[in-house]
Structures are given as structure tokens and as C-alpha cells.
Amino acid sequence: MNSKALRLGTRRSRLAMAQSGQVANAVSEVTGRPVELVEITTYGDTSREHLAQIGGTGVFVTALRDALLRGEVDFAVHSLKDLPTAQPEGLVLAAVPVREDPRDVIVARDALKFTDLPRGARIGTGSPRRAAQLNAYARTHGLDIETVPIRGNVDTRIRFVQDGELDAVVLAAAGLSRIGRIDEVTDFLSVDTVLPAPGQGALAIECAADNADLIASLGELDDPFTRVAVTAERSLLAALEAGCSAPVGALADLLADGQIVKEMRLRGIVGTTDGSRTVQLSTTGPVPETYDQAMALGRELAAEMLAQGAAGLMGERAL
Numbered sequence: 001m002n003s004k005a006l007r008l009g010t011r012r013s014r015l016a017m018a019q020s021g022q023v024a025n026a027v028s029e030v031t032g033r034p035v036e037l038v039e040i041t042t043y044g045d046t047s048r049e050h051l052a053q054i055g056g057t058g059v060f061v062t063a064l065r066d067a068l069l070r071g072e073v074d075f076a077v078h079s080l081k082d083l084p085t086a087q088p089e090g091l092v093l094a095a096v097p098v099r100e101d102p103r104d105v106i107v108a109r110d111a112l113k114f115t116d117l118p119r120g121a122r123i124g125t126g127s128p129r130r131a132a133q134l135n136a137y138a139r140t141h142g143l144d145i146e147t148v149p150i151r152g153n154v155d156t157r158i159r160f161v162q163d164g165e166l167d168a169v170v171l172a173a174a175g176l177s178r179i180g181r182i183d184e185v186t187d188f189l190s191v192d193t194v195l196p197a198p199g200q201g202a203l204a205i206e207c208a209a210d211n212a213d214l215i216a217s218l219g220e221l222d223d224p225f226t227r228v229a230v231t232a233e234r235s236l237l238a239a240l241e242a243g244c245s246a247p248v249g250a251l252a253d254l255l256a257d258g259q260i261v262k263e264m265r266l267r268g269i270v271g272t273t274d275g276s277r278t279v280q281l282s283t284t285g286p287v288p289e290t291y292d293q294a295m296a297l298g299r300e301l302a303a304e305m306l307a308q309g310a311a312g313l314m315g316e317r318a319l
Contacts, residue, residue: 005034006214009064009073012039013153018178019203020077023097023221027075027205030220038073040064065091068208075207075218079175080199080230085238094218095205096227100174102201102251104130104194106187108168109161113187117145121167124150124160128273130170132247133194135275147273154179170194174201195249195269195280198233202226225254228287228294229264235298236268240310247271247314252297254287261287268301270310279310 006027010020017037024035040063061083064076069090080096087093106114106123114134117123123145125131131147138145148166150157154175160166170189176182205221207214229252236250249269254261264287271278283301288294302310 003033005036006031006075007038007073008035009038009040009067009076011060011064012041015154015175015179016077016079018180019079022178023077023203023205026097026221027218031217038067040067040073065206068206071208074211074214075205078204078206080202080204080234081197083199083204083234085234090209091206092209092215093204094207094215095220095222096230097203097205097221098223099202099226099229100177101188102196103173103191104170104189104196104200105173105176105185106168106170106189107158107161107184108186109164111186112168114168114189114193115141115143117143117167119144121145122148122165124148124157124166124169126151127170127197128247129197129249130194131273132271132275132278133249133269134170135273136271136278137193137275139275154181158184172196172200191251191253191267195251195267198237198248198250199230202230225261225287228289228291229253231291231294232264232266232288232298235295236266236302236305237298239299239302240268240270240305240314247273250298255284263287264297266297266301268305270305270313272313277313279305279308279313281305281308 008020008024010016020037024037028035061078065088067073068076108117123134125147126149134147150160154171157169161169176185205218207218232252233250237248240248247270252264252266255263255265263284265282265284267282269278269280281301281304288297
């Protein structure tokens with residue numbers, strides 16, 4: 001039995017370290033080998049620019065992938081929503097574990113819910129997708145809000161609210177859950193209000209394509225339902241030719257009859273950041289049984305959205 005430690009490449013942020021630590025424990029259990037975390041700094045961690053300006057796609061991922069390709073680490077853990085939709089040569093997505101809660105949440109002052117925020121409330125988010133949907137919801141429900149672009153880790157963002165600079169910030173439920181701060185959430189946003197980013201709440205475990213033994217071991221952590229769902233969501237994103245900084249929301253959920261999963265519903269939305277125009281559609285069909293079927297589901301919904309003018313709502317595309 002190989003007892004040499006496996007090297008797991010991870011970003012240095014508290015959230016990345018927390019989720020990588022959880023994966024490390026699971027991998028250690030299935031392989032019987034110790035796992036050591038190798039901290040890697042990515043461009044997205046050091047740049048102070050807004051994500052939409054630096055292109056969004058891949059800024060947190062490239063350095064980890066380079067380390068994998070150079071053999072400096074054996075596998076890497078990413079937040080799946082940060083992954084570019086094209087899979088690079090030489091690397092394989094070995095596992096997509098069971099997804100956490102995909103919803104967005106609000107952390108607001110005075111424990112306020114989103115709909116109870118005062119007129120003119122300032123809501124911080126670095127995501128054009130969140131801004132687009134919150135502004136669209138506000139417009140249709142007579143709320144008066146201002147979305148403010150922010151950057152920074154979870155601590156920094158929540159501090160904006162604690163210091164009184166903002167009335168609320170929008171974060172991902174999964175991230176707060178993984179760092180043990182879910183109790184600070186003041187409102188869980190229904191996916192009918194804000195559709196999450198494609199792949200939100202899911203992790204991606206990636207390794208070299210030629211490491212068959214490791215691929216087999218990591219594959220034990222894979223959840224087939226999560227994988228087909230995020231594949232469909234990311235296929236929609238790719239077909240809209242949108243990077244992860246584009247204002248695209250997507251969620252595939254499984255519709256069950258009792259214990260038996262019958263169908264999958266895929267919902268997608270794209271909108272202008274001010275919320276004035278959105279295209280939102282959904283499709284329901286049999287649960288995809290293969291990667292190709294899941295990809296086709298996303299492409300078909302994207303084609304319908306493009307036919308309704310989605311492309312014109314995405315603003316400047318980050319090339």
C-alpha cells in the first residue's frame with residue numbers, strides 16, 4: 001500500500017482552505033494515504049481589481065492548474081463556479097462531490113430580510129449576476145435598492161455591514177456553511193428570486209489525466225446527480241459564450257416523486273446589471289444519463305435564450 005502523502009493544491013483563502021481540508025479528509029479515507037495541503041497564490045487572490053474587469057473566468061484556477069500540470073501537486077480542489085467551461089488538455093475532473101446549498105444569502109444589518117431593507121438600501125456584491133437579479137426583483141416588487149460593487153473575502157464583505165458602510169451583502173450559502181458562519185445569514189434568497197451561478201455550491205476535484213489510480217480513488221467521492229446538474233448548468237453558460245463574470249444564473253434541480261427522481265429542471269437567466277431587462281427560461285426533461293445528454297440540455301436552453309435576445313444583455317464580453 002502506498003503510504004506517501006498526496007499533495008492537494010489549494011488557494012490560501014480561509015474558505016478554500018476549509019473546503020480543501022474537508023476534501024483532504026475524505027480522500028484520506030478512500031485512499032488510506034495522508035493528504036497534505038499545498039497553498040498556491042492565484043492571480044484572483046492578489047489582484048485588487050473587480051472580477052468583472054480582470055475577466056473573471058479562471059483567475060482563481062490557472063495557478064492551481066499549472067501546478068497540477070507541472071506535477072507539483074497531485075490533485076486540486078476548486079469551487080466549481082470558478083472553473084472556466086473548457087476542460088484543459090491533460091487534466092480531468094475526477095470528482096464532483098455532493099453539492100451544498102446552492103442559494104445566495106443576505107447578511108444584513110439589524111438581522112433584516114431582503115424585502116425589509118429600507119428605501120435606498122446599499123447592497124454589496126462583486127457579482128454582475130447577483131446585481132442583475134436583485135435589481136430586477138426590486139424593480140418588479142417596488143423596492144428601492146442600490147447595488148454596490150465590492151471585493152474581498154467573506155470577513156471583509158461582512159465587515160462592510162458591521163461597520164455601517166453597507167446595509168447588506170450577498171454571499172453564497174455554501175461558502176458560509178463551509179467556514180462555519182451560516183448562522184450570520186439574515187435571509188436565504190429563494191432561487192425564484194435569485195438563480196445561483198452555474199455550479200454554485202459544488203466543488204470540483206481535478207487531477208492529471210494520466211493518473212489512473214488517483215482518478216479511480218477520487219471517483220469514489222463523485223455524486224452522479226450533482227455532476228449531471230452542474231454539467232447542464234455549465235453547458236448553458238458555455239453556449240451563451242459567457243465567462244463566470246457574466247450576469248448568467250443557472251440551476252438544474254432534480255424533481256423527485258417520493259424517493260424516485262423522475263426529471264431534471266434546468267432554469268437559466270441573463271440580465272442587464274441594472275435589472276431593466278432579463279431573459280429567463282426553463283426546461284424540464286428526463287434526468288440526463290450521460291455527459292453528452294447533460295451538455296445537450298444546457299445547449300438547448302441556451303439556444304432558446306439567445307433566440308429571445310440573451311446575447312444583447314450580457315454587456316462587454318470578457319475575451
